[in-house]
Amino acid sequence: MSSEDYPLDHILITGTEINYLFICSTKLWYFAKGITMEQESEWVDLGRFLHERRYGSEEKEVQVGRIKIDFIRKGDIIEVHEVKKSKSMEKAHEMQALYYLYYLKKLGINAKAVLHYPKLNETKEITLDGRENEIKKAIAEVKRIKSLPVPPEPVKSKKCLKCAYYELCWV
Secondary structure (H helix, E strand, C coil): CCCCCCCCCCCCCCHHHHHHHCCCHHHHHHHHCCCCCHHHCHHHHHHHHHHHHHCCCCCCCEEECCEEECEEECCCCEEEEEECCCCCCHHHHHHHHHHHHHHHHHCCCCEEEEEEECCCCEEEEECCCCCHHHHHHHHHHHHHHHHCCCCCCCCCCHHHHHCCCHHHHHC
């Protein structure tokens, strides 16, 4: 039997891990090893507040296997919705949404994604069309980073100042 017989057996990663891949590989490594600092982060608290306030009537944090989607709307096509604080990490947000679409497609569910930026009053629609190889490469890179015996060297950037892992990397 090949991995195609069990289409999700080879996908043992989360959307957060895909997101972190496009933010910082060191952060990804710490998170994947169970070192979670976000519960202490005021930025994460702000994101939760925006999500609850703006989308209070939606069923939240829908768990589908290894992925946890902010909320789903069902209509002619299933819509996966992700709420984000700002567009500063837009590539990471987009890749996380694409990963969710890829994951759902492996379950036989065709969907589209909508990124919400409530502070900006903007949305962005994402479809998987023609981007599966991009997601497969991201999955492989997440697996590679998670398998490292030590974290990758951090790369200092302005993102670091607001990162919950700042002290692990720079103090």
